[in-house]
Amino acid sequence: AQSVAQPEDQVNVAEGNPLTVKCTYSVSGNPYLFWYVQYPNRGLQFLLKYITGDNLVKGSYGFEAEFNKSQTSFHLKKPSALVSDSALYFCAVRVLMNTGFQKLVFGTGTRLLVSP
Amino acid sequence: KAGVTQTPRYLIKTRGQQVTLSCSPISGHRSVSWYQQTPGQGLQFLFEYFSETQRNKGNFPGRFSGRQFSNSRSEMNVSTLELGDSALYLCASSFLGAHTDTQYFGPGTRLTVL
Numbered sequence: 001a002q003s004v005a006q007p008e009d010q011v012n013v014a015e016g017n018p019l020t021v022k023c024t025y026s027v028s029g030n031p032y033l034f035w036y037v038q039y040p041n042r043g044l045q046f047l048l049k050y051i052t053g054d055n056l057v058k059g060s061y062g063f064e065a066e067f068n069k070s071q072t073s074f075h076l077k078k079p080s081a082l083v084s085d086s087a088l089y090f091c092a093v094r095v096l097m098n099t100g101f102q103k104l105v106f107g108t109g110t111r112l113l114v115s116p
Numbered sequence: 117k118a119g120v121t122q123t124p125r126y127l128i129k130t131r132g133q134q135v136t137l138s139c140s141p142i143s144g145h146r147s148v149s150w151y152q153q154t155p156g157q158g159l160q161f162l163f164e165y166f167s168e169t170q171r172n173k174g175n176f177p178g179r180f181s182g183r184q185f186s187n188s189r190s191e192m193n194v195s196t197l198e199l200g201d202s203a204l205y206l207c208a209s210s211f212l213g214a215h216t217d218t219q220y221f222g223p224g225t226r227l228t229v230l
Binding site: 032034036041042043044045046049051090094096097099101102103104105106107108109 | 120122149151158159161164171172174206208213214215216218219220221222223224226
């Protein structure tokens with residue numbers, strides 16, 4: 001089945017340190033990958049996406065993600081974490097359905113906790 | 117541009133009742149998708165509408181239905197509510213729903229079934 005996996009339920013990092021939230025994917029064909037963030041009692045906010053081109057994608061709020069085809073990974077990174085980055089992060093992939101149209105399939109989410 | 121809006125933000129219903137949730141997409145967006153988010157199942161795709169037609173449907177029972185209007189606004193309906201329908205229901209819009217399009221999400225409607 002086409003899917004994404006987020007192997008860590010929670011990531012803890014100190015403010016000012018670099019952070020990485022991991023995501024691996026399994027799709028047939030070209031992967032179209034997305035990262036979203038969710039704050040408590042809120043919807044999902046789009047951070048960045050990989051469609052094609054440069055393997056390093058820059059997004060909102062200083063986040064970036066590195067696409068690695070050989071490792072089928074799309075890890076989210078930030079050079080210096082802020083306490084306000086504490087939230088739930090979702091990796092997602094576009095999946096082609098038998099209708100010929102696509103849907104987003106999400107990972108299980110990773111809770112990021114940034115301590116002061 | 118205004119973002120995706122969803123109404124109501126919170127709902128409390130009892131088993132057996134039905135509920136209708138509303139979503140207004142970003143201006144110019146024609147594709148609207150609905151997702152259910154629960155602690156146990158995570159984010160699950162419900163259905164997608166484009167130009168008033170349902171293009172995709174997830175693995176949910178027929179109690180879950182939706183529609184889209186000519187102005188791209190969408191509603192979803194859940195009939196004969198069950199306790200397990202308690203969830204955050206998220207609506208997302210995109211320009212055409214193409215594979216490269218970004219889906220932008222609304223704040224969600226929190227449904228509690230008692």
